[in-house]
Amino acid sequence: MTERHEHLIDWLKDAHAMEQQAEQMLEAQIGRLLNYPKLRTRLEKHLQETRDQKRLVEQALERLGHSPSTLKDLGARLGAFAQAAGTMLVEDEVLKASMAGHVFEQMEVAAYTVLLAAAEAAGDEETRVVCEAILPQEQAMAEWTLAHLPELTQAFLDRAEAPGLEAKR
Numbered sequence: 001m002t003e004r005h006e007h008l009i010d011w012l013k014d015a016h017a018m019e020q021q022a023e024q025m026l027e028a029q030i031g032r033l034l035n036y037p038k039l040r041t042r043l044e045k046h047l048q049e050t051r052d053q054k055r056l057v058e059q060a061l062e063r064l065g066h067s068p069s070t071l072k073d074l075g076a077r078l079g080a081f082a083q084a085a086g087t088m089l090v091e092d093e094v095l096k097a098s099m100a101g102h103v104f105e106q107m108e109v110a111a112y113t114v115l116l117a118a119a120e121a122a123g124d125e126e127t128r129v130v131c132e133a134i135l136p137q138e139q140a141m142a143e144w145t146l147a148h149l150p151e152l153t154q155a156f157l158d159r160a161e162a163p164g165l166e167a168k169r
Contacts, residue, residue, distance in 0.1 A: 004122040005064075011115050012061050012127070016068040018111060019054035022104065026050060029097050032169045035159060036094055039152060042144060043101075049137045056130045063126060093169050095156055098145060105142035112138055 026047040033040045061067055112135040119128035159167035 002122070004118065005124075008115070008118045008122045008124060008127065009061070009064055009066050011111070011118055012057055012064070013066070013068055015111055015115060016054060016057045016061065018108060019050055019057060020068075022050045022108065023047065023054060025101070025104065029101070033094065034169050035166060036152065036155060036169075039094070039098070039148070042141075042148075046137075046141050049141075053134045053137065056134065060127045060130050064124075092156060092167075094167070095149075095153060098149060098152055102142060102145040102149070105138055105145060108138040109135065109142055 026043055030040060030043050030047065033043070058068060112131050116128060116131040116135060119125075119131055156167050159165045
């Protein structure tokens, strides 16, 4: 196996852990989101995309004779827990979680850009096709979160000023 293939496999394991973390972060955020239906709907859609992406990465690893890294997946789960716990403690939870989600989506865009280039360099057409399918979904979610931050901020501020309404989540 060439060094290119070894790196590709390692980065696929990273991607699996990343999708595991994304899935848990999205589940936690959706579970706590009460007052922002547009955001909740979009997060639910992306949660399904994330589950599909995780499955595609698992299949790519299996095709290459490997499986996800238990250690990396555990680290991702711990990271997701820490992220969820950290945002639950702040008054503007919905905004902090959305900003963190946007940053995470940008990391996913970068990761799949690297994976796409690595798959091409390794001559792995099937993995390249998988990455080409996933990358636009991550780009779309990153763009959506950024584009909707002003609207979400306004909704949060409106709720925060209204008597008897919860703005936090």
